[in-house]
Amino acid sequence: MTAIGQSLPRKEDPRLLRGAGRFGDDLQRPGQLHARIVRAPQAHGVLRSVDVSMAVAAPGVVRVLTAADLPDDPRIPVRLTVQGIELTEHLQPVLARETVRYVGEPVAVVLAEDPYLAEDAAELVALDIDQLPVAMDADAGTVAAEFELGFGDTDAAFAEAEHVVELDFDVGRHSAVPLEPRTLLVEPDRATGALEVFGMTKVPVFNRGVLASMLDIDEARIRVHAMDAGGGFGVRGEFYPEDFLVAWLALHTGRPVKWTEDRAEHLVAVNHSRQQQHRISAAFAADGRLLGLRADVAHDNGAYCRTHGIIVPELTLAMLPGPYRVPAYRGRIAVVLTNKTPCGTYRAPGRFEGTVVREQLLDMAADQLGVDPVQLRRRNLLEPAELPHTRPMSTLGTDVVLDAADYPGLLDAAVAEAKRLGYYAQVEQSRAAGKRVGLGVAMFLEKSGLGPQETADVSVGTSGAVRVHSGGTSLGQGIETVLGQITADGLGVSAADVTVINGDTALQPFGAGSWASRSTVVGGGAVHEAALAVRERAIEVAARILEVAVADLTLHDGVVEVRGAPGQRVSLAEVARACQPGSAWLYAGEPAGLAARRRFEVAHMTYPYGAHLAVVELDEQTGGVRVLRYLVAYEVGRAINPELVRGQLIGGVAQGVGGALSEEFGYDESGQPQAVTFMDYLMPTAAEIPEVDVLVTENAPSADNPLGAKGAGEGGLTAAGAALANAVRNALGEAGSVARLPMTPARVRAMLAGEAG
Known part of the structure; x- marks a missing residue:
């Protein structure tokens, strides 16, 4: 018996279950100081002054740092430049110097002997800000980048088409909220000037290089220790202003400095994600063959381009055709800066957004062509004999070459499993009983192994x-x-x-x-x-x-x-x-x-894929959406530990339910965030997450790595918005689209009222 392919118990669990994990806030160092970030209370304005006199005089305060104390204007660099687009003028400073551009932007740091004194003193820092007009949507923002991806002759495809289906769809702003917010502890060695950094737990080598460059010291003087982490999901570990500020203060005070983010900070400070406006159209032949696809996208990136640069919008365009046979494709995107928290990646970045739009379009097309949604998908999925399939585009610096797959086979297996488990029968029985029940199907293509x-x-x-x-x-x-x-x-x-x-x-x-x-x-x-x-x-x-x-x-x-x-x-x-x-x-x-x-x-990524099926019930009085059944079918190439693959998929579904039905960062007209606690940012609880059925297949191992493996981390989330949007649309009996995520009770109730009217 080999270890690969066995669901062995996790090595991590004994220490975690016994309370022996080492998380960022667990660490203490003798003589450590505590940092508290002073954040902008307005979304946009000229920063006339930062008065720290009262804070400096407060008990226990050791230092108050503002942009004026830094020798230059350090900015956080982009980790991966894509499409050859330069973003230097849009990078985030570690502290606002002349202008604040979103609520929550760091303006000063208070350093004190304990965290409570630091927090009290931070409230004494007085900011004089002359308010400027705010841009709260992509139509009013500043375009930081524009580009297009595609192949084939889309004009000819649409001219030839028997049917053209169009859709406008918005994906709302939300993000990851890990159980553990960010923490950072930096301990200096007075003798050598070296820094021990605890808490940069995602890309430690890259972050070490950025920090060394920004501090102008050799990277050999910095040792980064990854910690146990209460969830990552894309938002943890990229280089943030605090990663520089805490290290700079430790280096210049000669004492350990610790910073722990609270939840209110987290909801306005870490990378947001997802917010996009799509206009998409598809050209079909009379027999339902997909001839061409067009997409115009506006990506609301918030106030700055952070470490991720424009990775998310690039992935949206590059992955939008999904696992389908698309002879001609043209996608255009504008990356727009607004006065909101900057955006970055969140689990399945760009793919969650593009998948929900494409799959909703296919359901609409099936209605207009008078065919079953599953049959329309099967008609247009790439066949195994057509793979590997090269699309003349690049993303994340690699050519798009879809590796071994059987997309139709997996779709058939998913539908058969759903029927075996009673999904379709349950829909029929519920509708016969007068309930508003719908079933949604969505196919997706992922990427992994970058x-x-x-x-x-x-x-x-x-x-x-x-x-x-x-x-x-x-x-x-x-x-x-x-x-x-x-x-x-x-x-x-x-x-x-x-x-x-x-x-x-x-x-x-x-x-x-x-x-x-x-x-x-x-x-x-x-x-x-x-x-x-x-x-x-x-x-x-x-x-x-x-x-x-x-x-x-x-x-x-x-x-x-x-x-x-x-x-x-x-x-x-x-x-x-x-x-x-x-x-x-x-x-x-x-x-x-x-x-x-x-x-x-590796020269190319691997491309895992799968299907999601969801059954939902609508409450006609409240507009609430209850998820009754959920199935994920996923091709992983080779499952090193099948139970861990299952766990990844189930966890992804939970996050997808939140993004599809409840989680959203809203803002008022002045740019004030409206979701700064869990009273307003509505994560799903165990009561809202159904038992998730999982079908993992290993029928298409990748030839690009010796294990044949494909990544499993994001497939549970990628098509969740799509399957749920299609299920709600099916329950509503809509001819059009649900138009927007999240499908909150108020929005569903409005759709029900429009139907009644």
Whole structure:
């Protein structure tokens, strides 16, 4: 039995369940100071003055920092430049200097002996702001970038079409709200000027480089330690103003500085996401063949372009055609700056938005063409024989090459599973009983395994224990378990003997981090190759010890033995000891140790895919939407740990239900946020999330990595808005569209009233 493919218990769970996890706010250092951020109370205005005199005089205050105290105007750089578009003039400063552009923008930092004194003193900082007009929607904002992607002759496609279907659709602004808000602790070494940074838990190597550049120190003086994290989902770990400010204060005071974000801060400070306006049209032949697709999108990016730059709008356009056969496509997008919290990625960025728009359009098209929605999709899905399929576009710096897949097969399997579980029968029975019930189907295409590389070390100690140093980070996805299983199979040991250490820049200085569903595909690929290299090295040294040929040896269960002679063996621990300096078994000049570092590089992403089906019931009095049944069918290529794949998918559905039905960051006409507590930002609870049925398939392993794996982190969310929007539309009996997410009770009630009128 191999470890890969087994639902082994998570390595992370014993410490987490016993309260032994190490989260950011758990850490304390002697003599530490506490930071509190002073944030702009207005959405747009000229910052005339920042009066800190009362705050400086407050008890326990050590320092108050404003933009005037910084030697220049440091701005947060973009991590990945796409489409060759320069965004320098739109980057966010770490502290507002002359103008504030959104409620919550950092203006000053108060440093005090304890967090309560810091918070009290922060309220004494007086801001003089002359209010300026606010831009609260894309029509009134500043265009930071415009570009288009596409292929084929769309004009000819639409001229030839027998049917043209058009749709206007808005996706509301929402984002991730992890159980644990952000925390950061930076401890300086007075003797060396080095900084120990705790809490940059997502892309620590990148963040270390940014911080070193902004502080103008060598990156070797900064060691970033990834921590346990109460959820990531895209918003955690990208470089924020606080990441610079806390480190700068620690460096300049010579004392540890800690900052812990409260929930009210989180809701106005971390990256928002999703807000887009779509106008999309599709051209169909008389037989229902899709001839062409056009999309015009306005992406509301908030006040600045942060680390993610314009990744999200690019992904929206590049992934909009989905798994369908689209002969001609043209997508145009405008990235607009408004006076709201800046945007970035949130789990399935760009794909959640594009999928709901495309799949709602297909349901409308099915009605207009008089065909079943599932049949229309099946008619237009790419067939296995057409794959790999190259689309002449690029996204995230890679060409779009759809890898092995059976899209129609998965759709058929999903529908068959839903019928077996009684979804369709339940809809019929409920409607016969006079209930407003609808069923929605949506197909989706994901992306995963983004490069360009990941690096991993695998080593065996003299006790036989195996250690992995990975560049990935643990955000709750089970990366320690998965990488442990991959190592166990590659090296020939038990997964229980493997310890995985993630996100420590001193132990693994070349890691690219965990994001974009890349940990298993790219990080796992690096670990797999490093484990195989250690295996090869162990057998080579064991051959010297046993005085046999390498070809005569096999390694399993932590033991190297002679084939056909099980009594002739050495353990990995013995081999590791034989690899120590001074060993008689080492050749002259041969490096010591039983270890290997390997880098896994990828040129293309993998493209997992799936289908969502949802059954909903509408309350005609309140407009409330109750999700009765939910199914996710997902092709993962190869499931390293099937239960972890299931968990990822179910968690994604929960977030998708929130984004589809209740979660929204609203603003008033002056730019004041209207969702700054959980009284107003309505996350779904256990009462709103149905039991989720999951169908995981491994029928199309990827040829682009040695494991055949495709990412699992985002597929539970990607099509949730689409399936629920189609289910609500079906329950309403709408000929048109639901037009907007989230489908709040007020909006559904308005649609019901319009129907009655």
